[in-house]
Amino acid sequence: MYWCKVAQTEKEFDAIAQLNYETFVEEIPQHEPNTMKRKVDRFHQENTYLVVYKGTELIGMLAFRDQRPFSIDEKIGEVEQYLPKEICTKLCEIRLLAVKKQYRTGRVLLRLTQALNAFAYEKGYSAAVISGTTREEKLYKQMGFTQFAPAVGTAEAMFLPMVLTRQQFEQSLQQKLAQESYTFYPGPVKQQGAILYSDISHRSQAFQSLYGYMRSKLLELSNAKYIATLVGTGTLANEVMLGQLKAQKMGHGLILTNGEFGERLHKQAERWSLDFDVVTHEWGSAFNLRSLEALLQTGSYQWLLMVHGETSTGTCNDLEGILQLVKHYNVKLCVDCISSFGAMPFSLAECYLSTAVSGKALGALSGLSFVFSQELVEPSTTIPAYLDLANYQQGAIPSTLPAVLIGNVVDALQAYPARYSQLQQHFEALLQLPFMDYRLPTIAYPMILTIQCPRKLINLSTDLKLNGLYVHGDSEYLRKRNFIQLSIIQPDFEFALGRLSELLTYYEQTVDV
Template sequence: MYWCKIATTDKEFDEIAKLNYETFVEEIPQHQSNEERRLVDRFHDENTYLVVYKDTEMVGMLAFRDKRPFSLDEKIGKVELKLDKEVCEKLCEIRLLAVKKDYRNGRVFSQLAKAIYTYVYNKEYSAAVISGITKEEKLYRRLGFQQFGEMIGTAEATFLPMILTRENCDVMSEQIRLKQHNFFPGPVEQLQPLEHTGTSHRSTKFFTLYKEMNNQLLHLSSAKYVTPFVGTGTLANDVMLGQIKADFKDSKGLMLANGEFGERLMRQAENWKLSFDSCTYKWGEAFNLLELEQHLCTGEYKWISFVHGETSTGMCNDLEPVLKLTRKYNVNVCVDCISTFGAFPFSMEQLYLATAVSGKAIGALSGLAFVFLNQKPSSNDAPLYVNLEHYFKHTVPFTLPAYLVSNTLSALQLYPTRFDILKSRFDQLLYSSLSQYCIVEKATYPMIVTLKLPKALSNFSEDAKLNGFLLHDESSYLKKHNIVQISVISIGFEKIFERLSEFFNLYQEVIEG
């Protein structure tokens, strides 16, 4: 397997010095020979080295540097004087492109090309400049570089000033069909064309689709009623909290949290000025049922709310033990099921209110939010767009795109088979070497796992991007806790994850070797 990473280990830097010597002393006579047969670049401490491996052997490299002056500045003067202003906003220089002689093949150069385009794009460089050796001019042009100055150098080694713009990165990515595979917990890529894009939400055709979608949602959830909204899970939770405020007025509730989204639900409840007490646990820690019963037995609480599938940790908070206690003390249960609905079978029959979305486990387009309930909502003075009673009275009071309804209906028709597919994918993930880094002892629902990688592997997620694997790591709460996530809901997960696992095993061997 050919793959690449950013060099970080002493062993890698030693291999780089050897390859530098072989290329820029013995092959291209730019530097004096030495007995150690190692060449450490003069900008070594400022370079970011991108290295290519064949399995666990380093076979190629290049260096990025964005501190001025560039080595090319020293040869031709300030490069901006020869370039258009718009490409000079944020420049970097690529140097030391070298590949072992036995590995100068299309796969290595393709890997380098993909990594260059990804790195330049992700670092938001406007362009990269390079001193391209003339005998490899054809290669540089194939990579998307364009000459912008006259030939320079000596008779033994002549070079062309060349540039790769951000725009050319996009063009070349399309030409080589650079594919990035994501492991995000949504949105899910759609392969089928969108239908009913011109269907009015007031038409008979729309209401047929709408009714069928709702019937499928109710069948899957076992709830009595469901109301769709155009929006995200956050909107669905706001609707739920607004209805709690209407139904229970000044009665106090109890809110539980053991992750980012449970804590976010509490912040939303504070914005609604709900009266509640909170039980906050460490991320990934199970709810304390004894503590919960001690709260409920006081008779002080009319409702309880929490997140079913805590996406931030990959932990599922079991409904049944909580329902057993709430039945005993006559407390209404309101649950965020945004990440669990469609991931595995469970019933909302005993829930007072619950929320879900189209763009998570069920695999439809993002854009629809659902509020499930088992009783008709009481009078509500919330703003109309988040007023559940208003939707009950008017069915579809605001524009609801028919293509979202149709797309969600198509996704729902894959059940119950999709449950088995997600479970199989989840097992594949749990049997992989990556699972040893799950932050909860037992990942409990087939949608996502959260990984806390050791310090030695802390760059894995960034290096994975260079190889076309996009782990979920950009959200602020993930960055804050230095964790990454892998979701199983995307199309083609099985083959892509197999490749990711192979990459990870080689990566780990190189780092630890």
């Protein structure tokens, strides 16, 4: 198996110095020999090395750098004097492309080039420059580079200043470098079939039948009495839920937070100018039911708002335990179930209001959200009609609902209830992978798992991306805590898991954890 990563260990840096020596001292006489048979690049501290492995053997490398002056600047002067101004807005340099002789195949070069694309393209560089040895001119041209200045060097080590512009890359190379990829995102969910336009009117009888089936199936899964279907994300559904607390003048409330999405609910509630207190716990920690009961005993609260599945940590908050408390003290429970609904069976029958979406655990397209309720509400004159829950209850369709989204949810619902056990199996399989000892110690649920990366795994998310495996780790709140997350809801999870397992098995042997 050929795979790539960003070099980070002393063992890797030693292998790089050895390969650098073999290539640029012994094969291409660019530097003086030494008894150590190692050549450490003079820009070593500024270089990012992308390396390619076969199994656990480091067999190739290249160095990436975007600090000036470039190595090529020192050979020919600033490269801008030779290049059009429009491609010089953000330059980078690629150097030290080297592969062990016995592995110089198109497949190895392809993997290294694919990794470079995954690493650098999204950073927005306008062009990449290299000083390529004349011995490998054909190889560089295959990578899309073209010469832009006269050759430099000695007869034994002649180099060509070459450039690859972003436009050239996008037009001639990017599609060729596309590699099979898998995602472990908690949404959106990859759709296996084509999504076709539907001309079914949302006022037609055919639509009413499709819509009615979706609603009845969702009510069956939730055990709720009523459901409102909205065109929008989970944030919209939560706005509708909070808007009802405002419109009904529900009184003083309590918001529980132990993660990013609990905190987001708190901020939304502030925008609605609701009257509430906040109980804040450490991210990933369980709510203290004894402390919560002591608060509810005061009789100060009429409603309580919480997140069930806290996506930011993969924490499943104790819905049943909190529900028993609020029932005892006659407090209405409002729950964000956006991440948890469809991941495991639970009842919303006794929740006053709760929210869910199409594009998470249910496995459908993003674009629809749902508000479940225990009772019908009166129309409001104080909140916008689009956010008025009464407009959507009892199957009302106050505005356009795309039939293609409704149909897609109906298709996804065919997987239930069997999908519950499938997701549980996925979750248990995920727990068998290397590095699961670093998972966040929290009460998890079969939708997403969070790893808190130690220093030696700090590049894991990037390294997986170099190999076409995308984990959830780009959000600011995840980067801040060195969290990466793996969700199990994608339809090709079994294939993705196999590839991930193989790569992590080798990865574990190359990092010092």
